Amino acid sequence: MAGITYGTIYAIVAIGFNIIYNATGIINFAQGEFVMLGGMTAVTLNQFIPLPLAILAAVVITTIVGAFIEIVFIRWLHKPSVLRMVIITIGISILIRETALHIWGESVKALPYFTGSSGSSINLGGVYISSQILWVVGIGALVVAALGAFFNLTMLGRQMRACAANRDAARLCGIDAGNMVTLSFMVSAAIGALGGCIICPITYVQYDSGTPLAIKGFTVAILGGLGNSTAAVGAGMILGILESFSIMVLPTAYKEAISIAILLAILFVKPSGIFGSAEAARLKEF
Amino acid sequence: MLRIKNVESGYGRLKVLKKVTMHIRAGEIVTIIGANGAGKTSLLKTVSGLIPARSGEILFDMKEIGKLPPEKIVFLGCSLVPEGRQLFAPMTVKENILLGAYPQYRKKRGDQVGDDLERIYGLFPRLRERERQLAGTLSGGEQQMLAIARALMARPKLIMMDEPSMGLAPLVIKDIFSIVTRLRREGNTVLLVEQNAKAALGIADRGYVLETGKIIMEGTAEELLSNREVQRAYLGRDLDAEGTM
Numbered sequence: 410m411a412g413i414t415y416g417t418i419y420a421i422v423a424i425g426f427n428i429i430y431n432a433t434g435i436i437n438f439a440q441g442e443f444v445m446l447g448g449m450t451a452v453t454l455n456q457f458i459p460l461p462l463a464i465l466a467a468v469v470i471t472t473i474v475g476a477f478i479e480i481v482f483i484r485w486l487h488k489p490s491v492l493r494m495v496i497i498t499i500g501i502s503i504l505i506r507e508t509a510l511h512i513w514g515e516s517v518k519a520l521p522y523f524t525g526s527s528g529s530s531i532n533l534g535g536v537y538i539s540s541q542i543l544w545v546v547g548i549g550a551l552v553v554a555a556l557g558a559f560f561n562l563t564m565l566g567r568q569m570r571a572c573a574a575n576r577d578a579a580r581l582c583g584i585d586a587g588n589m590v591t592l593s594f595m596v597s598a599a600i601g602a603l604g605g606c607i608i609c610p611i612t613y614v615q616y617d618s619g620t621p622l623a624i625k626g627f628t629v630a631i632l633g634g635l636g637n638s639t640a641a642v643g644a645g646m647i648l649g650i651l652e653s654f655s656i657m658v659l660p661t662a663y664k665e666a667i668s669i670a671i672l673l674a675i676l677f678v679k680p681s682g683i684f685g686s687a688e689a690a691r692l693k694e695f
Numbered sequence: 696m697l698r699i700k701n702v703e704s705g706y707g708r709l710k711v712l713k714k715v716t717m718h719i720r721a722g723e724i725v726t727i728i729g730a731n732g733a734g735k736t737s738l739l740k741t742v743s744g745l746i747p748a749r750s751g752e753i754l755f756d757m758k759e760i761g762k763l764p765p766e767k768i769v770f771l772g773c774s775l776v777p778e779g780r781q782l783f784a785p786m787t788v789k790e791n792i793l794l795g796a797y798p799q800y801r802k803k804r805g806d807q808v809g810d811d812l813e814r815i816y817g818l819f820p821r822l823r824e825r826e827r828q829l830a831g832t833l834s835g836g837e838q839q840m841l842a843i844a845r846a847l848m849a850r851p852k853l854i855m856m857d858e859p860s861m862g863l864a865p866l867v868i869k870d871i872f873s874i875v876t877r878l879r880r881e882g883n884t885v886l887l888v889e890q891n892a893k894a895a896l897g898i899a900d901r902g903y904v905l906e907t908g909k910i911i912m913e914g915t916a917e918e919l920l921s922n923r924e925v926q927r928a929y930l931g932r933d934l935d936a937e938g939t940m
Contacts, residue, residue: 564793564797564800567786567790567793567794568794568797570783570785570786570790571783571786571794574783574784574785574786575781575782575783575784577745577765577777577781578777578781578782578783579783579794580744580745580764580765580766581743581745581765581769581774581775581777581781581846582769582794582795582797582798582845582849583766583769583770583797583798583801583849584766584794584797585766586766
């Protein structure tokens with residue numbers, strides 16, 4: 410179950426990567442920071458307002474931060490190179506992390522369990538699991554379903570896909586491609602923040618907890634095939650379960666190494682990802 | 696409807712268009728013919744806003760559009776069917792068509808889109824059959840029809856087509872050209888850029904000949920068709936050989 414829980418959160422981070430990748434062709438290495446920011450903001454706000462409101466507010470605030478980042482750092486660049494974008498997004502991630510250090514210090518924080526307490530568990534067909542795990546998996550599934558509906562059924566979602574498929578053609582249809590990029594940052598900041606809120610009762614949150622998540626999420630995005638959000642869910646589960654099984658055979662310290670090992674293996678052996686097609690990978694810029 | 700005056704544009708340091716001047720009246724089919732690399736595509740890209748005009752003026756419906764981005768120009772009623780179709784390949788045929796109607800939705804005329812869709816399906820019955828298929832899986836001719844359909848959904852006053860016959864079988868080309876004439880009968884204005892000069896002049900009212908970024912000749916379609924220079928350079932008639940016969 411721990412594997413599926415972590416798998417869900419990895420998948421959510423990976424989907425955040427994919428949304429921005431699809432809209433712009435860049436990897437936003439500050440994606441993990443959105444997760445951290447969501448969790449941190451929710452913890453702080455929860456001291457003043459009830460939990461559901463705190464989560465909602467945290468998501469909204471992180472979304473605004475996402476839009477702000479795109480408008481300030483990305484929008485005015487005309488056809489930047491991939492390397493330049495990588496460096497810029499890594500810079501943004503450091504900036505957010507250091508700002509978070511100044512605001513919240515080094516203390517480790519957590520939201521309370523959404524229902525019940527950390528000690529209580531639910532009997533699910535003979536298996537006892539923590540209620541928070543159900544929240545994580547349930548909300549994760551909802552996010553995936555909602556995004557699917559958004560991209561396939563709404564005009565706005567279709568516009569974003571059109572920009573991803575062919576930017577010039579989208580502009581010729583009257584779609585403002587620049588706004589779509591801002592929107593993609595907002596959507597992925599929002600789902601990152603929501604992900605941060607739902608896992609932080611289990612995993613806790615600290616100013617620098619975004620980076621490892623970004624690496625795991627990136628691994629999952631690559632494993633599933635960049636840009637493919639459905640595959641990211643499968644790949645997230647694979648990584649989550651592999652990690653939790655690894656504890657049985659390897660010392661716990663190696664758990665973190667698993668994802669890096671997978672990332673390297675995939676990049677060497679099949680850069681298009683296990684679900685991706687080689688043809689699609691050839692068309693990508695890197 | 697469209698008036699282009701001394702327009703220059705290009706990519707980076709490369710100047711492709713050199714003082715191009717031309718115009719299109721409402722209800723006309725005007726064609727621009729020229730060899731590969733003459734600047735035909737650049738001209739359409741400049742008018743549609745994909746590349747900015749460096750100097751000169753482009754007036755559409757008496758409004759200066761030379762500095763506007765493409766998304767604004769579409770809203771004014773000037774649509775481009777780009778070279779190589781440029782469809783949204785991973786999306787369905789219907790989604791492609793509906794995206795073309797985006798300016799209609801924005802102008803709060805979304806209620807007309809249903810009727811427009813029916814009209815388009817009437818014009819291209821094949822697209823209705825393939826409505827749920829991904830655009831990238833269509834044949835070349837169907838893709839071209841879809842690209843035209845997508846542009847028409849914005850209800851443009853002027854529709855510009857860049858090499859609609861490119862890479863298509865002769866029979867399919869005939870279909871596409873008959874659609875162009877039908878569009879004109881229904882009151883559309885068409886700017887047609889073609890390498891297939893003979894077919895283009897066959898349906899056009901007037902034409903311009905573009906060579907290395909300059910307009911070197913203009914006239915009615917009949918004039919151009921009977922012009923010896925045009926015949927030799929663009930219609931593939933070998934006059935010297937005919938003279939010796």
